[in-house]
Amino acid sequence: MENTKILVVDDEPDQLRILGKILEARGHTVITATCGSDAITLARTNRPDLIILDIALPDIPGGEVAATLRQYPQTSEIPIIFLSAMFSKTDESKKGHNIGGNTIFAKPCNLNELQTSIEQLIRQHQVGRDDKSTVRRDGKKILIVDDDKDFVHILQLRLAASGYDVVFAMDGVSAIGVARRENPDIILVDIGLPAGDGFSVIERLVVLEKFVFTPIIVITGKDLSAVHQRATQAGARAVLLKPVNEEELLTTIRNALEK
Numbered sequence: 250m251e252n253t254k255i256l257v258v259d260d261e262p263d264q265l266r267i268l269g270k271i272l273e274a275r276g277h278t279v280i281t282a283t284c285g286s287d288a289i290t291l292a293r294t295n296r297p298d299l300i301i302l303d304i305a306l307p308d309i310p311g312g313e314v315a316a317t318l319r320q321y322p323q324t325s326e327i328p329i330i331f332l333s334a335m336f337s338k339t340d341e342s343k344k345g346h347n348i349g350g351n352t353i354f355a356k357p358c359n360l361n362e363l364q365t366s367i368e369q370l371i372r373q374h375q376v377g378r379d380d381k382s383t384v385r386r387d388g389k390k391i392l393i394v395d396d397d398k399d400f401v402h403i404l405q406l407r408l409a410a411s412g413y414d415v416v417f418a419m420d421g422v423s424a425i426g427v428a429r430r431e432n433p434d435i436i437l438v439d440i441g442l443p444a445g446d447g448f449s450v451i452e453r454l455v456v457l458e459k460f461v462f463t464p465i466i467v468i469t470g471k472d473l474s475a476v477h478q479r480a481t482q483a484g485a486r487a488v489l490l491k492p493v494n495e496e497e498l499l500t501t502i503r504n505a506l507e508k
Contacts, residue, residue: 253371254278256297258288258314259332260307264356268301275364285309289317292324298371304333304402312402316415325414328370331406332358351410389506392433393417394424394450395468396442400491404437407495413502421445425453428460435505436460438485440469440476448483455484464505468493 255277259265262283269279280295282288285306292300300318304311311331318324334356352366391408395401396419405415416431418424422444428436436454440447447467454460467480470491477488486505489498 252276252278253299253367254280254295254297255367256280256282256288256292256295256300258282258285258300258306258311259303260284260305261303264303271360277367283307285311285314288314292318292327293321296323297327298374299367300327300329301332302329304331304335310398310402312406316402316405316409319409320414320416326374328352328374330354330363330366330370332356332363351406389434390414390416390431391502392424392428392431392436394419394421394436394442394447395439396420397439404493407498411499419443421447421450424450428454429457432459433463435502436463436465438465438467440467440471440480448479451480451483451485464508466501466505468498 253276255272257265257268257272257279258281259268260283265281265283269281272279280291280297282291285308288300288302288306289309291297302311302314306314309317311333315329315331318327318329330352332354352370354363354366391413393401393404393415394417395404398419401417401419405417408415416427416433418427420443424438424442424445438447438450442450447469451465451467454463454465464486465484467476467485467488468491469476469488473488473490480488486508487501489501
């Protein structure tokens with residue numbers, strides 16, 4: 250596949266150099282970045298045909314980079330391959346490089362399989378650009394309020410793969426400011442938060458006029474019997490238990506948005 254532009258993001262210089270040379274030898278134009286902030290800037294200015302993205306970056310986790318790019322019209326549809334040592338070869342082989350709707354390769358990767366995925370994703374992307382009706386985008390924005398960074402970035406990947414735009418807040422105080430600024434269509438809230446628990450976040454949001462009809466879903470690791478009644482009384486539409494089942498979460502979100 251010729252004349253395709255690929256952005257490779259990795260903080261390991263040797264990995265970046267070797268992968269770049271291999272991709273160039275196969276006819277691709279390669280742009281590189283070593284951190285998440287540079288990746289976002291380069292993706293927006295260069296609009297590559299595909300991004301190969303490491304998860305463990307020094308400034309912004311790869312999942313957050315992907316979620317950020319999904320928020321911009323010029324980068325929202327760029328296919329992303331996650332290449333990371335965080336994934337095991339066993340998981341990769343069992344799931345055919347697809348985890349949670351995302352294309353995943355474990356380091357070190359099989360280059361022939363990687364090239365096959367690159368070609369397939371770019372081809373699908375080009376078809377989607379020619380026929381926008383084939384691309385599923387819900388166009389809805391979800392605010393995640395949770396101080397568990399690992400949970401947030403996994404959730405971002407899952408929701409972005411389902412076509413949602415994702416923003417987040419890490420504590421109870423910033424949650425209100427982010428909600429006011431971003432005007433989300435639905436809000437996912439953890440109960441155990443610093444600077445104000447999830448209950449207080451819900452109680453503060455539901456009295457604001459702009460959020461009166463905004464559905465709120467609680468996702469918690471606490472005992473449901475101790476949380477459910479108080480959460481629903483405060484204004485939550487549903488309560489889910491961590492670790493949350495992906496299909497159950499997506500169904501709950503869709504049902505809440507339709508009401």
